[in-house]
Amino acid sequence: xxxxxxxxxxxxxxxxxxxxxxxxxxxxxxxxxxxxxxxxxxxxxxxxxxxxxxxxxxxxxxxxxxxxxxxxxxxxxxxxxxxxxxxxxxxxxxxxxxxxxxxxxxxxxxxxxxxxxxxxxxxxxxxxxxxxxxxxxxxxxxxxxxxxxxxxxxxxxxxxxxxxxxxxxxxxxxxxxxxxxxxxxxxxxxxxxxxxxxxxxxxxxxxxxxxxxxxxxxxxxxxxxxxxxxxxxxx
Amino acid sequence: xxxxxxxxxxxxxxxxxxxxxxxxxxxxxxxxxxxxxxxxxxxxxxxxxxxxxxxxxxxxxxxxxxxxxxxxxxxxxxxxxxxxxxxxxxxxxxxxxxxxxxxxxxxxxxxxxxxxxxxxxxxxxxxxxxxxxxxxxxxxxxxxxxxxxxxxxxxxxxxxxxxxxxxxxxxxxxxxxxxxxxxxxxxxxxxxxxxxxxxxxxxxxxxxxxxxxxxxxxxxxxxxxxxxxxxxxxxxxxxxxxxxxxxxxxxxxxxxxxxxxxxxxxxxxxxxxxxxxxxxxxxxxxxxxxxxxxxxxxxxxxxxxxxxxxxxxxxxxxxxxxxxxxxxxxxxxxxxxxxxxxxxxxxxxxxxxxxxxxxxxxxxxxxxxxxxxxxxxxxxxxxxxxxxxxxxxxxxxxxxxxxxxxxxxx
Numbered sequence: 275x276x277x278x279x280x281x282x283x284x285x286x287x288x289x290x291x292x293x294x295x296x297x298x299x300x301x302x303x304x305x306x307x308x309x310x311x312x313x314x315x316x317x318x319x320x321x322x323x324x325x326x327x328x329x330x331x332x333x334x335x336x337x338x339x340x341x342x343x344x345x346x347x348x349x350x351x352x353x354x355x356x357x358x359x360x361x362x363x364x365x366x367x368x369x370x371x372x373x374x375x376x377x378x379x380x381x382x383x384x385x386x387x388x389x390x391x392x393x394x395x396x397x398x399x400x401x402x403x404x405x406x407x408x409x410x411x412x413x414x415x416x417x418x419x420x421x422x423x424x425x426x427x428x429x430x431x432x433x434x435x436x437x438x439x440x441x442x443x444x445x446x447x448x449x450x451x452x453x454x455x456x457x458x459x460x461x462x463x464x465x466x467x468x469x470x471x472x473x474x475x476x477x478x479x480x481x482x483x484x485x486x487x488x489x490x491x492x493x494x495x496x497x498x499x500x501x502x503x504x505x506x507x508x509x
Numbered sequence: 510x511x512x513x514x515x516x517x518x519x520x521x522x523x524x525x526x527x528x529x530x531x532x533x534x535x536x537x538x539x540x541x542x543x544x545x546x547x548x549x550x551x552x553x554x555x556x557x558x559x560x561x562x563x564x565x566x567x568x569x570x571x572x573x574x575x576x577x578x579x580x581x582x583x584x585x586x587x588x589x590x591x592x593x594x595x596x597x598x599x600x601x602x603x604x605x606x607x608x609x610x611x612x613x614x615x616x617x618x619x620x621x622x623x624x625x626x627x628x629x630x631x632x633x634x635x636x637x638x639x640x641x642x643x644x645x646x647x648x649x650x651x652x653x654x655x656x657x658x659x660x661x662x663x664x665x666x667x668x669x670x671x672x673x674x675x676x677x678x679x680x681x682x683x684x685x686x687x688x689x690x691x692x693x694x695x696x697x698x699x700x701x702x703x704x705x706x707x708x709x710x711x712x713x714x715x716x717x718x719x720x721x722x723x724x725x726x727x728x729x730x731x732x733x734x735x736x737x738x739x740x741x742x743x744x745x746x747x748x749x750x751x752x753x754x755x756x757x758x759x760x761x762x763x764x765x766x767x768x769x770x771x772x773x774x775x776x777x778x779x780x781x782x783x784x785x786x787x788x789x790x791x792x793x794x795x796x797x798x799x800x801x802x803x804x805x806x807x808x809x810x811x812x813x814x815x816x817x818x819x820x821x822x823x824x825x826x827x828x829x830x831x832x833x834x835x836x837x838x839x840x841x842x843x844x845x846x847x848x849x850x851x852x853x854x855x856x857x858x859x860x861x862x863x864x865x866x867x868x869x870x871x872x873x874x875x876x877x878x879x880x881x882x883x884x885x886x887x888x889x890x891x892x893x894x895x896x897x898x899x900x901x902x903x904x905x906x907x908x909x910x911x912x913x914x915x916x917x918x919x
Contacts, residue, residue: 306677307635326779326797362786362793363628364734364779365665368741384631399630401789406632413620415589416788428791430831432869442894446905447596448861449603451587451615453904459592459621466618469644469691476687477637486632 285348287355295351301386302342302350302379311378315339321367321376333360335367335376342379350383358383359398391485403487410483410494413470414459418444468505471498530748538572540742546675547697555681559650559698566710571737571746571756577700578710579657581611584649585704588660589621590820597864598823599659601852602704604862607911608718608855609711613657618648624666625821629785639670639680640687647693657704661819662784664703665735668743671697703736705758705818706745708847712765720856721879721915724767726813729806729842730759731826733819734779759818759847766854771810775801781829782821791829798829799838807839813875814843816850830870843872856913859883860890861905881915 287295302308321335322328328335338357341349361380368375387395399406409415418440426433436443440456447453451460474480480498484491551558561577570576583606591598606613623641627633649656658664674680674697681695688695708715737744737756750757750764755777760770781797783790803826806812817823826844833840845853849863859865859881865872866887876883893909896902 307673310672324777326781326783326801327793329801330793330796359785362779362781362783364782365738366734366777366779368738381628381631385634388631398785399632402630402785405788406626406630409589409621409623409626414593415621415623415625416593418593421594426828428795428832429828430835430869432831436867439894442897443866444596445897445903446861446890446893447600447864448905448907448910449592449596449600449615451617452592452596452599459589460587460619461617462620463617466620466648469693470620470641472691473637473640473644473687476690477634477640477683479633479637482632482634486630 295347299347305382311375313372324366327360331360338376412458419456531753533573535573556695579655583613583657584654586656586658588820598846601848614654622663624662646696650696661733661735665739668740709761712762716765719854727769729812773809775805780822780825782825795829798825799833843870856915858910858914859886861910
């Protein structure tokens with residue numbers, strides 16, 4: 275990925291039509307949270323000094339607030355393509371003396387990037403798909419059986435030890451809703467999951483996944499539809 | 510303020526002012542009180558406000574407002590990361606309730622808030638996020654219990670979502686349509702309460718039961734970003750704790766237990782969790798956790814432990830240290846949640862309740878310093894595990910671990 279060059283003026287994506295950049299910017303700006311998150315910018319840099327991502331990436335919450343405030347559609351497009359996934363979403367940037375919320379702006383841009391199936395966003399989220407599967411289908415973000423040595427080698431030998439004992443350790447938890455559960459964080463009622471699936475369909479969240487990962491979308495849609503049909507038959 | 514250049518009087522005045530505890534007048538709060546808006550919506554028949562049940566305790570929040578913390582009758586809104594990867598965190602919270610004989614429920618009619626996924630991927634939308642929140646809150650309301658949120662991100666996310674729900678009619682209409690379809694009422698709690706606020710409010714009552722002396726222990730704390738940086742006015746501040754300049758959470762309970770809480774220069778920094786990063790781009794997470802948190806604590810304080818109040822912070826600060834050690838970095842601080850340390854202070858079984866075997870950092874030196882013969886309890890737990898493996902024991906239950914076991918050292 276090309277490094278961020280502070281102060282550069284050049285349009286880094288001249289091959290992308292201006293109308294497309296303006297359309298995406300309008301979609302960001304039309305989000306009703308936009309005016310709650312942006313009030314202008316002093317360029318004081320307090321947000322940058324508090325930002326963990328600014329220490330490790332060519333990333334600046336100040337640039338995001340600036341580009342938005344100036345309605346610099348070229349720069350906003352670059353942010354959408356290159357920067358948004360660096361944000362840690364910790365909201366340390368809300369220290370802003372103007373009450374800006376650059377992290378919140380990033381949330382809005384991410385939603386727009388997902389909705390529009392931006393290829394760079396699809397690439398970034400490729401390794402994350404299994405988590406979307408878990409949270410949408412099981413109603414939990416993570417589960418014990420996700421802790422596998424090949425995925426968490428950097429967590430050390432503990433993971434290997436855990437894998438060997440997972441089933442027994444999960445039975446050795448006194449809290450009833452966790453006890454013995456390995457494929458989710460806690461035991462969730464079937465009725466509750468059916469309600470969750472209803473929410474995903476009713477709010478268009480299932481269709482949204484098509485823009486991230488077609489295969490995942492088909493899998494989620496078919497599984498949830500089957501469960502909803504069964505639940506209707508039971509009623 | 511008129512000052513003579515170079516006289517230092519201006520600086521002295523600033524220092525004097527900074528030495529005084531921060532006391533804030535709620536009448537001058539820079540933000541609206543969302544609870545008043547909720548009650549207005551309820552009066553218009555738009556939603557139901559779930560009242561904090563009695564008995565409750567009152568605490569002060571950032572702008573001097575009063576917040577009610579329910580003592581009992583709580584619906585334990587569990588955390589994905591705690592339950593999945595740090596079960597002793599959740600067990601400790603519930604064990605404390607059981608010790609105090611408080612009424613609670615451990616629901617299975619609960620889903621994730623899905624906030625972790627939202628902050629990681631953006632693969633959702635406001636209507637879905639709000640409906641998930643309202644479904645969980647309706648489940649608690651219908652069960653007759655008040656939601657106590659275990660996760661810092663759920664707490665922050667729900668507050669953010671509540672703001673949206675209160676301020677946008679079309680969102681309320683959309684979510685009400687979905688709730689109708691689910692045959693559930695549109696309910697929002699009067700207060701959104703994090704478990705660490707319950708621990709904080711209950712700290713003196715809890716400390717009365719302390720059996721382990723912790724007065725020789727020095728700790729650094731890390732308050733979760735999503736606790737005190739999102740919708741900041743709900744976080745607990747106390748002029749008598751950290752002079753009211755920073756949230757009182759964690760520090761209050763540790764001090765009540767006699768622990769010395771030490772300051773360090775990157776106190777305000779994030780832990781490095783990053784939501785998506787912790788799952789699929791951990792080079793950022795562990796670099797930040799090691800260089801901006803753990804190494805700074807080591808260099809400036811060298812504490813006996815770091816104590817947190819959230820899922821992600823625990824995972825990041827605990828699990829990131831292995832790679833730091835492999836690279837000869839200055840790491841080696843055991844991580845605990847406030848609930849786990851509090852349970853230990855009350856004599857909870859270190860493995861059956863606190864589940865210390867799920868931690869990666871070396872907790873043995875701390876146990877030795879506390880005078881806890883951890884090997885004995887580890888042997889007991891290993892025997893449980895072997896019995897379960899052989900089929901001689903089905904599970905560890907509350908009956909196995911309700912009673913405090915650790916010998917009194919206080």
